[in-house]
Amino acid sequence: MTMSEFFHMGGYAFYVWSSYAITLVVLVLNVLVPLRNRRKLLATIARRARRARRT
Amino acid sequence: MNGESTGSAFVLLLRRDLILAFRRRAELMNPLLFFVLVTALFPLGIGADPELLKAVGTGIIWVAALLASLLSLESVFRSDFEDGTLEQFLLCAHPVSILVLAKVLAHWLVTGLPLLIVAPLLGVLLDLPGDSIKVLMLTLVLGTPVLSLIGSIGVALTVGLRRGGMILSLLVLPLYVPVLIFAANAVETAAAGLPITAHLSMLGGLLVLALSLSPLATAAALRVSLS
């Protein structure tokens, strides 16, 4: 299929592309959230250890 | 409770719960009033067209019964949890699932049975035909114990929580769906003049399943909640 046919999706462009877009967002969020949590956790633990060492 | 058989422990617990429930007679009325109120709200909300009410009446009554049952569930374990009696139940020599069964039976006698008595009045409110009301009663007899049994699992899981009531609905309502579907549909099918043996068998099957499995789950949940 041609490029324009690909984007047009036989008139159903809105439906097909919004589905795939929402899926992309959900999947990306599922990856980013644990990634960010891990970084935050390690930072918190390091900070606590530093504080404990000082006292 | 030492030295007594599990059977007499069951009866003792049942009697105790019934006596305690009747001491607070005002509280007994609450689920009942809720049941009537919710059912009465629907005509106000969707219009009093008699044909419409007749079409959706049984569904309304069943949903109202479901919600009233949910509302009254908290009382199954709450007071025993607060004064430490629940821990004693877990410690005594009798199987916890039998004790749970006694408490759930007491709960159903006090909250489910009144619903059965009031339901025909609500049927009249919504102008349902007499035969429909009879089938409605039948489904309530089979269905409300299942609601109490399944609900007790949810209560056991949330009894230790501060705002347990909110989560309880979320936990229990999805599990109520099969009961609602078979019961409400039984009444509709009967109204159309078709046989409802399949529906009643399904409800009966759910009841047997709930009777046999849910006390075990409730007992396990109580142990977890009180650990």
Add this chain to the structure above:
Amino acid sequence: MNTIVRLYHQMGSPRYFYRYAGYMIPWLAVSCAILMLAGIYQGLVVAPTDYQQGDSYRIMFIHVPSAWMSMFIYVVMAVCGAIALIWHMKLAEIFAISSAHIGASFTFLALVTGSIWGKPMWGTWWVWDARLTSELILLFLYLGVIALYNAIDDKRTAARATAILAIVGVVNIPIIHFSVKWWNTLHQGPTVSKFDAPSIDVRMLIPLLLMAVAFKLFYAVVVLMRARCELLERERNSQWVNELAGPE
């Protein structure tokens, strides 16, 4: 045989699991990405246009695997819960709760894509189709597990409570499915659901299977990532975690 037994015991140890999971994640992620790109390419470009539904059917390549995953993950969650309750395995508890959010995500995706697919096909944004209604109830079951876990302060008690809930849920799911399907056939008549392709062209089957495997790999990647986080939080007072957090 000895290496397998040793590996099994090592996996039970939080510290080893954390490390091995860290090794596995990149490999799984790359395979997942490759398969997903291949699946999407096959699905959007190579697969032919359906003569009945036009190009809108291509939503199926996301909707169906999402629905499969939503069911699969719930079963995994319940099994892990059972293992945690019976054998008190900490890692099983962690896997169970780590799966809940991912399962809820896939259920949400199945619902949303199903709804979007339904609009051009059936004219409304929502239909009380048997599969969509079951997925909706499944979403509530997932949310119940997540809510219960967050409501209980002690993580171990929370894990055991949600394990019981997951097991009760998994027993009920077939009953719910059956009752909803039965309810649906009464109210809709014997129309074939547009969500079940009666006989599927192999050029449509390939992207479907590719996406199904890709989603499974995705689940593996994310559950390992979440499990590592959960592990760090539980073991935050232990020495190996403090060493990991960084030398001062």
